[in-house]
Amino acid sequence: xxxEVIPTNIRVATRRRRIFLEHLEAYLFLAPAxxxxxxxxxxxxxxxxxxxxxxxxxxxxxxxxxxxxxxILDPSGARFGEFVNALGVTLWxxxxxxxxxMVIALIVAFALYQGTRWRGAYRVVYFMPYITSVVAxxxxxxxxxxxxxxxxxxxxxxVGIGSQAWLREPRGIFQMIGSAFGAGVPDSLAGPSLSLVAxxxxxxxxxxxxxxxxxLAGLTxxxxxxxxxxxxxxxxxxQILRRITLPLLSPTLFFVGIIATVGAMRSFSQIYVLTNxxxxxxxxxxxxxxxxxxxERTAVNGIGLGAAMSFIFVLIIIAITLFQFRVLGxxxxxx
Amino acid sequence: MARSSAxxxxxxxxxDRANVxxxxxxxxxxxxxxxxxxxxxxxxxxxxFKEFGEAAKSPPLLWPxxxxxxNWVEAWQYPHTLWxxxxxxxxxxxxxxxxxxxxxxxLAGYAFARMRFRGRxxxxxxxxxxxxxxxxxxxxxxxxxxxxxxLGWYDTYTxxxxxxxxxxxxxxxxxxxxxAVxxxxxxxxxxxxxxxxRFLWSVxxxxxxxxxxxxxxxxxxxxxxxxxxxxxxxxRPEIRPIQVMLVQFTTEGGSRYHLLMAGAAFVILPTLVxxxxxxxxxxxxxxxxxxxx
Numbered sequence: 001x002x003x004e005v006i007p008t009n010i011r012v013a014t015r016r017r018r019i020f021l022e023h024l025e026a027y028l029f030l031a032p033a034x035x036x037x038x039x040x041x042x043x044x045x046x047x048x049x050x051x052x053x054x055x056x057x058x059x060x061x062x063x064x065x066x067x068x069x070x071x072i073l074d075p076s077g078a079r080f081g082e083f084v085n086a087l088g089v090t091l092w093x094x095x096x097x098x099x100x101x102m103v104i105a106l107i108v109a110f111a112l113y114q115g116t117r118w119r120g121a122y123r124v125v126y127f128m129p130y131i132t133s134v135v136a137x138x139x140x141x142x143x144x145x146x147x148x149x150x151x152x153x154x155x156x157x158x159v160g161i162g163s164q165a166w167l168r169e170p171r172g173i174f175q176m177i178g179s180a181f182g183a184g185v186p187d188s189l190a191g192p193s194l195s196l197v198a199x200x201x202x203x204x205x206x207x208x209x210x211x212x213x214x215x216l217a218g219l220t221x222x223x224x225x226x227x228x229x230x231x232x233x234x235x236x237x238x239q240i241l242r243r244i245t246l247p248l249l250s251p252t253l254f255f256v257g258i259i260a261t262v263g264a265m266r267s268f269s270q271i272y273v274l275t276n277x278x279x280x281x282x283x284x285x286x287x288x289x290x291x292x293x294x295x296e297r298t299a300v301n302g303i304g305l306g307a308a309m310s311f312i313f314v315l316i317i318i319a320i321t322l323f324q325f326r327v328l329g330x331x332x333x334x335x
Numbered sequence: 336m337a338r339s340s341a342x343x344x345x346x347x348x349x350x351d352r353a354n355v356x357x358x359x360x361x362x363x364x365x366x367x368x369x370x371x372x373x374x375x376x377x378x379x380x381x382x383x384f385k386e387f388g389e390a391a392k393s394p395p396l397l398w399p400x401x402x403x404x405x406n407w408v409e410a411w412q413y414p415h416t417l418w419x420x421x422x423x424x425x426x427x428x429x430x431x432x433x434x435x436x437x438x439x440x441x442l443a444g445y446a447f448a449r450m451r452f453r454g455r456x457x458x459x460x461x462x463x464x465x466x467x468x469x470x471x472x473x474x475x476x477x478x479x480x481x482x483x484x485x486l487g488w489y490d491t492y493t494x495x496x497x498x499x500x501x502x503x504x505x506x507x508x509x510x511x512x513x514x515a516v517x518x519x520x521x522x523x524x525x526x527x528x529x530x531x532x533r534f535l536w537s538v539x540x541x542x543x544x545x546x547x548x549x550x551x552x553x554x555x556x557x558x559x560x561x562x563x564x565x566x567x568x569x570x571r572p573e574i575r576p577i578q579v580m581l582v583q584f585t586t587e588g589g590s591r592y593h594l595l596m597a598g599a600a601f602v603i604l605p606t607l608v609x610x611x612x613x614x615x616x617x618x619x620x621x622x623x624x625x626x627x628x
Contacts, residue, residue: 029446032439036501044476045468125369133560135578136602140375143592149391217622310471
């Protein structure tokens, strides 16, 4: 009896030891990644909120509770006007880019999916803008948008439209179109500035390839047998599109819609390079405003105000995403 | 390729007149789209070889009347620019970032897929949850974190590398690939006395090679294209990467567009070449993970 007890103990001990070593090894494997994420993502995420409650410019000054939030959100606050303007610009930017990108990418993906001899080559070309640096590509577009010698004004000239200032044009497009036909459009309905439209043209060019590739992957995932079965049952092309392709593609459409909206709201580099928020702040989206607040006005409470703005902005992005989930998510069909 | 033609209606649909028109329209559309996608690259290259007077000519010339490669030399040696330096910086930063990120992602991806430990699923869920912490919120605290008061990394290479040595997307992608490695291989290796590291090195990594290539290429590309963070975290021109250098160059170069286009070409061409060689990995990687930079 006693002789058996000891080996059991030893066995238990070695088993414990083995489990301990197994865990130690696993945590060592995870440690580098987890420490880095904690330090550069989780910790800053939490401290962003703390900073938004302080007065903090070049150096930390004092605890400010909700002063920063009041300055931004109170209609009589010092920063209310510029924040609301930036928010409006951001929403226009989303409306000008996301739907256009999605429709074009969908058409291209359909055309490629139906099979053409050079599908691979087309895919490479359409995806090319997406892998190029935003900064360098924006430099090329700045040149094409040039008011005097730009290629786009040349194209406009070919179809009989006069030269535009593009990136330097603060007037709203509805107002410009209106005045071209001799109709006066009030300032409140002026619409997004032509410079914002120019920035949007660049953004659409840059991201079409990304969406095309994702849509193409989504289309390829739809089983061929479904199409064949539908054809045998005598379904027409339009019916197939409405009853099979679009429902089965809807998760992809939904995913791309959400990613593109969030991505557009967060855009920084292309706007910074093309206009830096100008002319007359008509392209200053919220990320640009945060950057300006934080960087150029660091002397005056830039960190506190910037952190508060980013926190409010994140809440707005989350709210819009949740809204999309509720309204559009219901129409998504998951096999 | 012969996709079950037996099941197709026997009528030769391809001779349908409507079909021919549709097919022509489709090709016209695809070619037009491809031309729009590619034109800015063409315009960059041709402008960069034009004479100054010809670049700013109205109407614009689609093809230069004479070629001026010396523009590239002039752009490279433009006053106050340190192109060679910036290139060395970017290559240094991107290489270290890629190697480091690959290492942390392989280890973590493998652990999540193949090792048994308490809290595995909770940790993995938390990891995915960090994807929802947006850069807008973290960039200011990260800037403060780099200041002399805390890490003291402001204006260093370290600040441009270390925060990017981890990527949740890469961990996720590698975990998926490691999950697909058959358990029998793992058991056999264990019976032969191989530990996790040994198994990972000699069996696991060769089997997930496509994922390694994808992760490396996308990481390198992101690092090469990084702009906002280096812009705010550095101030000495000697340690700044090419993207920041290009913006500085465009400010200095004013409207000398033939030179600016040469500068843009410096930045774009290396990645374009890599992309054209390895395009499959780029496209598949993005299609699989849905990363939007």
